[in-house]
Amino acid sequence: MNALIIAKRDLASYLQGYSAYIIIAALLLGNGVFFHAFALGAESARYSHEVLENFFYLCWGFSVATAVLLTMRSLADEHALGTEVLLRTSIVSDGEIVVGKWLAAMGMVTLYAVLTLHMPLLIFVNGKVSLAHLMVGYLGVILGGGTASALGVFCSALFRNQLAAGIIGGLLAIYMSVIAWMLADTTNPPFNDVIAYTAIFNQHFVPFMEGRIAMSSIVYQGSLTALFLLLASYILHTRRWE
Template identity: 75%
Template sequence: MNALVIARRDLASYLQGYSAYVIIASLLLVNGLFFEAFALGTDKARYSHEVLENFFYLGWGFAVATAVLLTMRSLADEHALGTEVLLRTSIVSDAQVIVGKWLAAMGMVTIYSALTVHMPLLIFVHGKVAPAHILVGYVGVLMGGGVAAAIGVFCSAVFRNQLAAGIIGGIISIYTSVMAWMLSEVVEPPFSDVVAYTAIFNQHFVPFMEGRVTLSSLVFHGTITALFLLLSTQVLNGRRWE
């Protein structure tokens, strides 16, 4: 329950400030422009499911960006505002603090994703796509956002400066999104398989993008999210004794 209290507090903080609105509005604008240019704005005829897959291709990246940009302030902000001491001395456990921060970020990622739903609905109305494909695609987007939010909370726990937390969180997210797959192409086996497995997009999001749910993808997303939340808890626990 304490985690939910922290989540509500942080979610209210996001909604009462202006930065979250600026971030979400900016990303929605760019996402819409990219969708128009790359998913719709082409002379080549495409099947509806291909357009939908392109939408989720873009949507996943922007959901990850939303999570990283919002979470860079989650714990760094506590230090800047001087409320970090209250968290350290409260009866709330470190794990509850971390989970609460993550849930608040996921609330904002969900809001962002919900504001994009008109785009796949346009594809549904004017084309032929299964509602299940849309639902599964959004599940993948939210799971990708969950991983990025966990990475962001971890970086915010490690770095007390928001900018540093955002930059490192972005680098880690870019690595797991794109660079891991590129690196696997130049690394010799069997290490190439290990590196490729860490590529979230190519290895684990593509099934969701195509409307398929695989157990391995669910387990991978859940494991990576839990790992970074656990690491964040350990960092916060170490800070409690400084």
């Protein structure tokens, strides 16, 4: 219950401020430009499902960016505003604080995903794709956004400066999205398989992008999300004694 109260407070803070609107608007613009340029604007004819896959490829990346940019201030901002002490001395547990922050960020990531719906609707108008493919693709986007939100909350707990939290969170997101996949291609077995498994996009989102539900990917991303939230809770717990 306390986590929901914190989530409601933070979600209201996002919606009442201007920074969240600027971030979402800028990323929606970028998503739309790249979608029209590389998905709809391709010179060679392609099947509709291929265009939809390209849309989810872009939507996933911009959703992860949305999560990282929004969460970099989630806990670091409490320190900057001086409200961190109030949270520490309240009856709310560290886990409830962290989960509340994560739920608020997930609300904004979900809002971002909903605002992109007009793009796949263009594919429906110009071609033929299945509703199941659309739903599975968005499930993958939400899962990626959830993991990135947990990563952002963890970095925000780790660093009291929101810029530092954003930079480190962004670098870790880039590693899990791109660099891990590239390292796996240049690493010898069996380490290449281990590194490749940490690549969230290539290993765990591509099935959803193609319209296939991968339970192993759901378990992995859920576990990674829980790990980041537990680490953030532990950091908050240690700071209670500072």
